[in-house]
Amino acid sequence: MSTSTSWDNARRHARALETALDGKLSTYSKLAATIARGTSSSSSGGGGGGPSVSRDLEEEGEGGYKLVEEEIEELLGKLEQAIDDLMTLINSPSQPPSSSMQHAAQRHRDNLDDYRRDFVRTRNNVEQSVRRSNLLGSVRKDINDYKSSLPSQTDALLQDRGRIDSSHRMIDDTLNQAYATREDFAQQRTLLASIDSRMGGVLSQMPGINSLISMIRTRRRRDSIIMGCVVGLCVVVLLGYMFGF
Helix, strand or coil, X not given: CCHHHHHHHHXXXXXXXXXXXXXXXXXXXXXXXXXXXXXXXXXXXXXXXXXXXXXHHHHHCCCHHHHHHHHHHHHHHHHHHXXXXXXXXXXXXXXXXXXXXXXXXXXXXXXXXXXXXHXXXXXXXXXXXXXXXXXXXXXXXXXXXXXXXXXXXXXXXXXXHHHHHHHHHHHHHHHHHHHHHHHHXXXXXXXXXXXXHHHHHHHHHCXXXXXXXXXXXXXXXXXXXXXXXXXXXXXXXXXXXXXXX
């Protein structure tokens, strides 16, 4: 196989790789734009917007965008190898390189550098969008957990309020009973004062009763004295009898 034929085959292989890279990079850019739109829609909170990033990645399958990245990296490696093959043909001692061959190889090298820059830039955008989506998903999960915990917190607060109201009612009932007891004591004191005043009035209206009561008290005191004297005399007699006085 001649050097010209090998050169043509190598160039066709390099152009085929560039065409495949164009298609893969276009697909990868669209996926990045879809992920970015999904993140933007999720951050704005619009329910009717695009799907979330997590759902996009799930629809792409396990390692969806990672698979595209791996295919692009593989194509970049193959293109670099194809360009190295072109440079090997240019540096072949059997045929001196022409300016057109060198220009074509350099153009393929420039295209490879452009593809790499586009790939790195798009990959960085995708990684930023995925990190942002994960962060927003975590924040949204925390918000949903907080919202779901609100009813239980509200129920707990309502239960506490019900217990406090019940305690207030018990205290009010106790105070009412204390007030009623105090009123009963006041009524009884008033009743006793009324009875005392009535008894005083009765005694004042019947002076003979006072003298009778005084006589009874005097007789009781005299009887007590007599009984004391009798008891004392008996004790003296008993002691004299016992000791032979």
